Amino acid sequence: MARDKAGNWQSWYDISIPLAEERYRTHLDDLETRERKARERRAAAGLPVRSAQEKQAAMDRLTAEVRAHKLAEVRREQALTQRQVAVSMGVSAPRVSAIEHGELDRAEVATLRAYVEALGGRLRVVADFGDAEYTVA
Incomplete structure (x- = not known):
């Protein structure tokens, strides 16, 4: 310099x-x-033109689907069916399917906790502020 x-x-x-x-x-x-x-x-070219917000929303949906797919993989590794997990959670099999297809934004924390616990895990909720993270639940 x-x-x-x-x-x-x-x-x-x-x-x-x-x-x-x-x-x-x-x-x-x-x-x-x-x-x-x-x-x-x-x-x-007649293709859809998306705003930055629409692109971000699409990326968020994709991220949710990928995360949910990992939950489904854990369930399959444990040789559990969606119906078995649903019975353990006290919900319907279609609700388990919805969770596994990325509909996590509409799921309540209690529902996600029940799903994870039905697989033998423990749900942690983390608040991420970029420079700091806090475990909320």
Whole structure:
């Protein structure tokens, strides 16, 4: 890193920080332009154009399905049927199927706890704040 003989960094900051900020703004503008062009191409091709919120919602649904699939794998590894788990939980087999197909957002914590306990596990609920996590239940 460049600095003067007295150890002052001011000239480096005066030159480098504005340059970095300009490059970052250019990068963001380029991203926005690419995203806009991609949306235009999709629209021209008759394909659906999704907003950032719609894309995030789709990713959240996919994540829920993947997590739920793992629960179903645990059930199968233990040679349990959905009906057996449902009886243990006190719910219907279609409810167990719904849980295993990613409908976790609509499931209450008590229902998920019963499902996990029916498989011999223990449910933990964690609040994640990015820089800190807290076990809630």
